[in-house]
Each structure stands twice: as C-alpha cells, then as structure tokens.
Amino acid sequence: MIKDFVVYVLSDSVGDTAEQVARASAEQYQASNYEIKKYPYVESKLKIDNIMEDLDPKNSIFVYTIVNQEISEYLQAICQEKEIHYIDVMTESLNAFTEFLNEEPTRESGIIRKLDEDYFKRVEAVEFAVKYDDGKDPRGILKADIVLIGVSRSSKTPLSMYLAHKNYKVVNIPLVKGAKVPEQLFEVPRKKIIGLMIDPSDLIEIRRERIRVLGLDNSVDYVSVEKIYEELEYAEKIMRKIGCPVIDMTKKAVEEAANLVIDIINDLN
Known part of the structure; x- marks a missing residue:
C-alpha cells in the first residue's frame, strides 16, 4: 500500500473541476497522505513535458480536465508510457454526450x-x-x-x-x-x-x-x-x-x- 502520493491536477482552464474530483477521491483513503500539485492552463505539449520531469511514476496519479483532444491524447500516451495512473475526467463524459446528442463537442476550454x-x-x-x-x-x-x-x-x-x-x-x-x-x-x-x-x-x-x-x-x-x-x-x-x-x-x-x-x-x- 502506498502511504504518500502526489496528485497532479492538470487542466487547460483553471482546473477547479479536476481538483474537486481529485480531493473527493483522495479523501476516501484515510490511511494515506497526499499532496495536490495543480497546473492550470496546460495548453501545450511542452508544458506537459516540463511537468513530467523529476516526478516518481510509482507514487503519482494524474487527474485532468483537458478538452483539447490533441493535448489530452498526448498526456494519456505519456502516462501509459511511464505507467502512471491517470483519470481523464472529460473524455468519457464527452463521449457519452456525443453519442447521446449525435453532435461533436466544441472542445472549448473554460466554458x-x-x-x-x-x-x-x-x-x-x-x-x-x-x-x-x-x-x-x-x-x-x-x-x-x-x-x-x-x-x-x-x-x-x-x-x-x-x-x-x-x-x-x-x-x-x-x-x-x-x-x-x-x-x-x-x-x-x-x-x-x-x-x-x-x-x-x-x-x-x-x-x-x-x-x-x-x-x-x-x-x-x-x-x-x-x-x-x-x-x-x-x-x-x-x-x-x-x-x-x-x-x-x-x-x-x-x-x-x-x-x-x-x-x-x-x-x-
């Protein structure tokens, strides 16, 4: 069991939604201690690369709300490559709405x-x-x-x-x-x-x-x-x-x- 871990909260907007999801989830595990590192306005691959430097994949988890598909897929690919656990808050929700409404989302951040x-x-x-x-x-x-x-x-x-x-x-x-x-x-x-x-x-x-x-x-x-x-x-x-x-x-x-x-x-x- 991991005693101490870091939650990396990323968003291409202010990141409040991702942070609330992260805290609500992390608080359910009283036996562990966690720290939240929040990165709002993540709008480039370079910024993701900088965030990835010097982190420990074993005690890190990413929670993110990034509606830009290219940036979201890039972050997901890196997490998978480094075997970092991640929660993509937006994609599953957008996919469900897209199927329901038969319409593509605007993918505009900060709406x-x-x-x-x-x-x-x-x-x-x-x-x-x-x-x-x-x-x-x-x-x-x-x-x-x-x-x-x-x-x-x-x-x-x-x-x-x-x-x-x-x-x-x-x-x-x-x-x-x-x-x-x-x-x-x-x-x-x-x-x-x-x-x-x-x-x-x-x-x-x-x-x-x-x-x-x-x-x-x-x-x-x-x-x-x-x-x-x-x-x-x-x-x-x-x-x-x-x-x-x-x-x-x-x-x-x-x-x-x-x-x-x-x-x-x-x-x-």
Whole structure:
C-alpha cells in the first residue's frame, strides 16, 4: 500500500473541476497522505513535458480536465508510457454526450468559467440599471456603457432593463422642460448617448393609459396635447445640442429598439 502520493491536477482552464474530483477521491483513503500539485492552463505539449520531469511514476496519479483532444491524447500516451495512473475526467463524459446528442463537442476550454463571468456581469448590469433608473443619480452617466435620453413614457426604463440583460450598463435620463439637464450629459462621449423620440399621438395614448391605470385626472398637463408637443420639441432640441443618434420608438418593440441601440453603439465604437 502506498502511504504518500502526489496528485497532479492538470487542466487547460483553471482546473477547479479536476481538483474537486481529485480531493473527493483522495479523501476516501484515510490511511494515506497526499499532496495536490495543480497546473492550470496546460495548453501545450511542452508544458506537459516540463511537468513530467523529476516526478516518481510509482507514487503519482494524474487527474485532468483537458478538452483539447490533441493535448489530452498526448498526456494519456505519456502516462501509459511511464505507467502512471491517470483519470481523464472529460473524455468519457464527452463521449457519452456525443453519442447521446449525435453532435461533436466544441472542445472549448473554460466554458463554465466564461458562463459564470457572463452571469455576474449581467447581474451587475441589471443592478446598475435599477440604481440609475429615471435620472435617480446623474453621476451614473459617467459610469454607463449607454445613456438613454427622452421624455417620459418613451420606453427608457424597459429598454434599459432589456439592454442590462445583454450585459450593458445603462442609465436613462428624462428630459423635462424647465428642469436642468444633467451636466454629465455633456461630459461623456456623445457616441454613448442615444436619444429616444416618439410620435406625439402615440405618446398621448400611452400617457392617457398610464393615467387611467393610476386612477388620476385625465386633464393633467401630463396628457395635454400642447404640453406633449412642447416636451418633444424641447427633447429634440437637447438631442441636437448633444449631437447624439436618435431612435424613433413609435410602434417599436423593446427587442427591436435594443437591437438598434446595440448596432449604433457598435458602429460608433
């Protein structure tokens, strides 16, 4: 029985999966002592050759998650040649999935890590959109990837949230006649700012429905035809001053508008 042994954990990504498998297995043998040597980002045959130097095949075992087939097969061949025990965590699993799905794997390393990073970026973007929604704190303008400006009920908030789920940090700023425009709007690159306009008749209907839902008086300035035209004229004036691209939100679904915003931002950057 081997009393002391070394577990070599290799991966072409960070190696957390292989390490967890190795530890969970090794801990089942209380009569032996072990050491784990972890080697992440093993992406070349030379790195494998360097790891193989000066190790004792008799008290070594390899546990690895390498999705690159050439590198994986190379490591397996060396282990067999040197009579080193090894556990190829990925290959058997990939073979089973390939047979089940009748589809070849991408063999891209670090996919789980990338998915995790993408998830946390999305959560951060959503929290950002909520924090800086509707001009709550204009300081967010300087931190945002995208700044949406427009009059009330021009779909700024739903568009902000949709873009946040695409990992963009979005601030939306209402343009209200008589209210001071945040100075930060003139401090950021105008290529980050998107103006939202909407047909007056559509805006009137949207606002009247909003008033009805809230149970308010339909005669308030919020739904006044004259005031709405003044608001839109004022908003257009600010957008021209900034020099930002403008999207007509009339009859547009949020998804369609979001794609337009992303296209504009990508073209300008």
